[in-house]
Amino acid sequence: MTDAPILRVDGLGKAYGRRIACRDICFDLWPGEVLAVVGESGSGKTTLLNCLGGLIAADAGTVRYTRRGGGEIDLATAGEAERRAILRAEWGFVRQNPRDGLRFGVSAGANVGEPLMAIGSRHFGKIRSTASEWLEAVEIDAHRIDDLPSGFSGGMQQRLQIARNLVTHPSIVLMDEPTGGLDVSVQAKLLDLIRRLVRENGVSAIVVTHDLGVARLLADRMLVMKEGEVVESGLTDQLLDDPQAAYTQLLVSSVLTV
Amino acid sequence: MNDAAYNFGYLDEQTKRMIRRSILKAVAIPGYQVPFGSREMPLPYGWGTGGIQVTAAIIGIGDVLKVIDQGADDTTNAVSIRRFFSRMCGMATTEKTAEASIIQTRHRIPERPLSEGQILVYQVPIPEPLRWLEPRESETRKMHALREYGVMHVKLYEDIATKGKVATAYDYPVLVNGRYIMRPSPIPKFDTPKMHRNAALQLFGAGREKRIYAVPPHTDVVPLDFEDHPFAVETWDRPCALCGAGNTFLDEIVVNDRGGRLFVCSDTDYCNERQEAGHRGDGGAGLEAAE
Numbered sequence: 001m002t003d004a005p006i007l008r009v010d011g012l013g014k015a016y017g018r019r020i021a022c023r024d025i026c027f028d029l030w031p032g033e034v035l036a037v038v039g040e041s042g043s044g045k046t047t048l049l050n051c052l053g054g055l056i057a058a059d060a061g062t063v064r065y066t067r068r069g070g071g072e073i074d075l076a077t078a079g080e081a082e083r084r085a086i087l088r089a090e091w092g093f094v095r096q097n098p099r100d101g102l103r104f105g106v107s108a109g110a111n112v113g114e115p116l117m118a119i120g121s122r123h124f125g126k127i128r129s130t131a132s133e134w135l136e137a138v139e140i141d142a143h144r145i146d147d148l149p150s151g152f153s154g155g156m157q158q159r160l161q162i163a164r165n166l167v168t169h170p171s172i173v174l175m176d177e178p179t180g181g182l183d184v185s186v187q188a189k190l191l192d193l194i195r196r197l198v199r200e201n202g203v204s205a206i207v208v209t210h211d212l213g214v215a216r217l218l219a220d221r222m223l224v225m226k227e228g229e230v231v232e233s234g235l236t237d238q239l240l241d242d243p244q245a246a247y248t249q250l251l252v253s254s255v256l257t258v
Numbered sequence: 259m260n261d262a263a264y265n266f267g268y269l270d271e272q273t274k275r276m277i278r279r280s281i282l283k284a285v286a287i288p289g290y291q292v293p294f295g296s297r298e299m300p301l302p303y304g305w306g307t308g309g310i311q312v313t314a315a316i317i318g319i320g321d322v323l324k325v326i327d328q329g330a331d332d333t334t335n336a337v338s339i340r341r342f343f344s345r346m347c348g349m350a351t352t353e354k355t356a357e358a359s360i361i362q363t364r365h366r367i368p369e370r371p372l373s374e375g376q377i378l379v380y381q382v383p384i385p386e387p388l389r390w391l392e393p394r395e396s397e398t399r400k401m402h403a404l405r406e407y408g409v410m411h412v413k414l415y416e417d418i419a420t421k422g423k424v425a426t427a428y429d430y431p432v433l434v435n436g437r438y439i440m441r442p443s444p445i446p447k448f449d450t451p452k453m454h455r456n457a458a459l460q461l462f463g464a465g466r467e468k469r470i471y472a473v474p475p476h477t478d479v480v481p482l483d484f485e486d487h488p489f490a491v492e493t494w495d496r497p498c499a500l501c502g503a504g505n506t507f508l509d510e511i512v513v514n515d516r517g518g519r520l521f522v523c524s525d526t527d528y529c530n531e532r533q534e535a536g537h538r539g540d541g542g543a544g545l546e547a548a549e
Contacts, residue, residue, distance in 0.1 A: 080400075080404070081403075081404045084404055084406065085404075088406075103391070103412070106412055106413075106415075106416045107416060107419055107420065109415070109419055110412050110415050110416045110419065113412070113415055114408065114409060114412050115408075117408040117409070117411040117412060117415065118406070118408025118409065119408065120408070122411070122484055122485050123484060123485045123486055124415065124418055124484040124485075124486050124487050125486050127415065128415075128419070145419070146419050146420055
């Protein structure tokens with residue numbers, strides 16, 4: 001870890017008409033750190049992530065990102081061309097629904113190869129061998145490289161999405177409920193995989209989840225959101241073991257244990 | 259003589275002016291799709307409404323028009339569009355590539371190299387090269403504006419991965435002037451290299467989709483490919499059965515009900531000219547013998 005945050009979010013806000021989705025969100029993300037954003041449905045987690053990922057425009061605030069070559073840029077005010085180029089080359093976005101994050105009309109190999117082609121790779125053999133390596137890395141059999149994602153199980157689709165997002169070695173990966181809709185054993189495997197890949201590749205990640213277990217396993221730090229605002233933030237273990245805010249206490253105490 | 263009940267070239271002057279303005283913009287930005295107010299034409303969409311409007315906007319009294327459909331001058335579509343302009347403009351038409359000042363085409367570029375001053379007008383069914391991968395028009399425009407073309411290679415990748423080679427045989431995507439990716443209309447990929455630095459002005463009209471785009475003379479037109487799978491055109495293992503040409507695009511023609519077939523030039527004018535000059539093919543003798 002270096003001594004400067006890779007992403008500094010300050011005063012981020014977004015409203016849909018009169019309904020406020022996010023208000024005055026501030027946090028720093030450090031290189032190699034995994035940050036979990038937790039909260040109930042409708043608390044603004046996904047809006048926050050979509051604002052960061054450039055899917056929707058924020059109304060207020062700054063998102064200052066330190067580029068790979070050095071130099072800081074405010075993504076909230078940067079030109080669209082520059083912002084999209086950065087998001088494409090240096091960021092990844094694992095969507096909640098694999099249908100949003102994958103191309104279902106083309107094979108798994110093309111899905112993993114697309115980000116490479118998008119940043120200028122033009123050698124078929126190299127693209128294919130890189131895609132094949134990444135399929136192995138996310139525990140998908142390499143001989144399924146030419147199969148369509150629609151023939152994959154939910155867990156495989158999600159793993160394929162992760163491969164597609166990590167293939168360009170991004171600095172930051174955004175994940176929106178990466179384990180949503182999967183059964184618990186598949187969830188556990190996927191979490192192991194994400195944890196391993198994030199550590200091995202040294203990427204920073206922001207993981208949005210409503211599952212405190214996921215946060216506990218993956219994250220170094222947590223933000224707890226409620227009604228569009230951050231009610232508490234801190235180290236994951238500290239926050240889960242000794243929640244201060246009333247809402248966090250409620251959240252932690254409502255987890256079912258078996 | 260032109261029909262006095264209609265304006266010269268069928269379209270009214272305001273419409274022609276609007277189309278010419280779009281053409282000028284298209285020529286100024288090679289490969290960029292310029293929207294225009296496409297009119298109803300007296301033929302159905304898909305039969306060349308875009309091409310016929312472009313031709314109507316640029317045609318003048320001194321022009322000589324040639325119309326080809328699949329390379330042939332004598333097919334229904336070619337004959338009726340030629341007759342349409344001869345009635346609407348009272349101007350000369352021709353079947354000779356060398357004599358024409360405007361060539362409206364569907365599916366082919368003439369074999370004879372075009373010269374400066376000639377205009378090739380393409381009929382385009384779907385102008386958007388990114389349509390296959392991105393259904394939203396708002397998004398494809400943004401992708402063009404920001405040059406986000408990586409996704410175009412996904413289609414080529416998929417072809418090579420599943421079929422061992424690029425299976426796109428017509429309407430092969432090209433990069434124009436190093437900037438815009440363009441669909442060259444459904445010409446065979448055999449013709450794609452002919453667009454590169456062609457001396458003629460190439461205009462593209464899509465009537466239903468309401469787009470005009472252009473490749474000015476001597477402009478770079480480069481087909482997309484991979485470093486290890488370079489672009490290649492179709493080849494045939496025999497020359498034309500009628501004129502013996504070995505470097506042209508051949509059509510397969512079934513000649514009898516015993517499975518007999520001939521491979522002949524799809525460009526009828528080029529084939530006729532060669533035959534008049536004394537060139538002869540084998541008349542399909544080798545093929546008949548093989549049956």
